[in-house]
Amino acid sequence: MTTLDSTPPTPRTPAVPSRFREAEERGARIAKPLRLFGRVTEVDEDLMERIGAGFLERDEVGHRLADAMRMRAGEPGRVAMREFAVRLADPTAPAESPALADFFAAVEATPDWVNLDLIAEAGRVQRRFGRNAADVLLQLSLIGGYRFGGPTDLLVATGGLTGEMTRRRLAETQKWAVALAQPDALLPYGEGWRLTVHVRAMHALVNHAFERDWDVARWGLPINQTDQAATLGLFDGVLLIGVRALGVPVTRDESRAVMHLWKYVGWLMGVDDAWLVDDERERHRLNYHLVRAQADISDAGPQLAQAITQTLGDLPQGAFRRERTLSMLTAFLGVRSMHELGLPVRPPWATAATFAENTVRYRLLGRGETGRRRLQAWGDRVADALLRDYYGGDGEQELGTLR
Numbered sequence: 001m002t003t004l005d006s007t008p009p010t011p012r013t014p015a016v017p018s019r020f021r022e023a024e025e026r027g028a029r030i031a032k033p034l035r036l037f038g039r040v041t042e043v044d045e046d047l048m049e050r051i052g053a054g055f056l057e058r059d060e061v062g063h064r065l066a067d068a069m070r071m072r073a074g075e076p077g078r079v080a081m082r083e084f085a086v087r088l089a090d091p092t093a094p095a096e097s098p099a100l101a102d103f104f105a106a107v108e109a110t111p112d113w114v115n116l117d118l119i120a121e122a123g124r125v126q127r128r129f130g131r132n133a134a135d136v137l138l139q140l141s142l143i144g145g146y147r148f149g150g151p152t153d154l155l156v157a158t159g160g161l162t163g164e165m166t167r168r169r170l171a172e173t174q175k176w177a178v179a180l181a182q183p184d185a186l187l188p189y190g191e192g193w194r195l196t197v198h199v200r201a202m203h204a205l206v207n208h209a210f211e212r213d214w215d216v217a218r219w220g221l222p223i224n225q226t227d228q229a230a231t232l233g234l235f236d237g238v239l240l241i242g243v244r245a246l247g248v249p250v251t252r253d254e255s256r257a258v259m260h261l262w263k264y265v266g267w268l269m270g271v272d273d274a275w276l277v278d279d280e281r282e283r284h285r286l287n288y289h290l291v292r293a294q295a296d297i298s299d300a301g302p303q304l305a306q307a308i309t310q311t312l313g314d315l316p317q318g319a320f321r322r323e324r325t326l327s328m329l330t331a332f333l334g335v336r337s338m339h340e341l342g343l344p345v346r347p348p349w350a351t352a353a354t355f356a357e358n359t360v361r362y363r364l365l366g367r368g369e370t371g372r373r374r375l376q377a378w379g380d381r382v383a384d385a386l387l388r389d390y391y392g393g394d395g396e397q398e399l400g401t402l403r
Helices: 024-030 032-037 045-054 060-069 081-089 098-108 116-129 131-147 151-158 165-180 191-211 225-235 237-245 252-268 280-292 300-312 318-333 335-340 349-363 368-391
Strands: none
Touching: 024 032, 024 280, 032 237, 032 280, 045 225, 045 280, 060 081, 060 098, 060 191, 081 098, 081 191, 098 191, 116 131, 116 165, 116 252, 116 368, 131 151, 131 165, 131 225, 131 237, 131 300, 131 318, 131 335, 131 349, 131 368, 151 191, 151 225, 151 300, 165 191, 165 300, 165 368, 191 252, 225 237, 225 252, 225 280, 237 252, 237 280, 252 280, 300 318, 318 335, 318 349, 349 368
């Protein structure tokens, strides 16, 4: 291990992309809250080495499926997209290709550690978070993640969150997050389970399509284990930090439940067991090291961030939504990051107003069982409204690649 203030040594293995730790001082500054929440006193060099190696590791089960899906028609073992869709919708449908059979055998082999009661409780907790969860996932997790090169450049290359696709991708991500919190959604072939498995397959296809021409020496594999671990951390640990910052009380039991839900989601997504954790503090510790390992911001980050804020302006009450988001982003990310992303700085009025609202909503009106039911009903109404606004009244569009 090294002390936090020392100069990091050269990674022990050269088998890492050049992005690894290239902007570590900046990353350590951005990740300072994670260091505090994770009670990190030293940089774990063994962990950093694993993170560096993870840039060149992929979901091998998904890769074999993608390889079969990209075969030419008529080749032995080929999997057509329609075959995958039919098998995902109907577990009794035949899977003649070995790659398809192996993929579904893998995702159906639910680990013994999965606790369905904890997952059900996590769904109720996340529904009670209501608009706060949507705010944190959009602002701190999604836009906040655009401050580092690599995954952002892939998103621009795929068109995943630029131009006309921005609104649809935001809708898909929101729909996925909402689905995961519904009762029984993560039972095999429940809606949340199916959407998550679909995302895994689409990620594998993107990785397969871009891997040959991608600058692997610079960025690592297009979709790799380290970036997947970092993305998972944006959905569990960062979510918990963010809602607390907005005045939402989260108990230890609620934190444990949320972490468990996302641990299972990460497993379904093909994230390696080494990056799956049960404990919130351990997640913050891992996230701290992941941020230190990142590259500096690239040109893709501002493109994506500005595309989202522009899209918000096109939604119902768009001008207010955009100003509210910019206000909260300024509080979450800080002035320096706002400038880096090319976003206008705003006074943090929205964060202050939300904190005040949440103080009343959670600490007065949300007390007791009746209060929790009231919060859950409010969260469901918020989710329905968000999906209507994003989809323009059609929440049943076919999903693509989520991020």
